[in-house]
Amino acid sequence: MYIHIDEPTEKISTNAITVWRISNTIGHAVALLITAVLIFCADSFDWYRWVEITLYFIGGFLSFSALYSILIEPTLTQRYWRYKIDEEFVQLKNGKWNENHTLIPMEKVEYVRTEQGPILRKFGLYNIVIGTTTSNHTLPAIPNEVALELKSQIATYAKIKDTLDVDGGVNE
Secondary structure: OOOOOOOOOEEOOOHHHHHHHHHHHHHHHHHHHHHHHHHHHHHHOOOOHHHHHHHHHHHHHHHHHHHHHHHHHHHHHHHHOEEEEOOOEEEEEEOOOOOEEEEEEHHHOOEEEEEOOHHHHHOOEEEEEEEOOOOEEEEEEEEHHHHHHHHHHHHHHHOOOOEEOOOOOEEO
């Protein structure tokens, strides 16, 4: 009665580790810099002592969070991300302790798009966003040529048609 669905086996790029480390470093550096400025202000302008203590606590928490987010999390995320795309489903699977396995039926796919920021561009990667009626799902850190091929493949399987712009261009 139930159909057998093979587990996803395709991995995301190993360059994702470096991209996520750079991104997490920037985010944590900004947060730590703001916390340091607030600690300096609290000390210089004689703010309440409990504010200064709270800021030191936040700074310590951010430091431990940065160590995990920069050194450990990107490696684990890349290691446990899997995907598979076929005529029936898009499968996304990630997580070691809290495992998420998402099956997206092709008939529910409404759009597919690629996203690329400056850090992803430097490493030749795209994120693929697959949209359904109620949500969207992201397949991270796919190499350029593979991402464009997967985007076309998903659009073909889902029977997504390109629409013409007013000025005659094609929207993808």
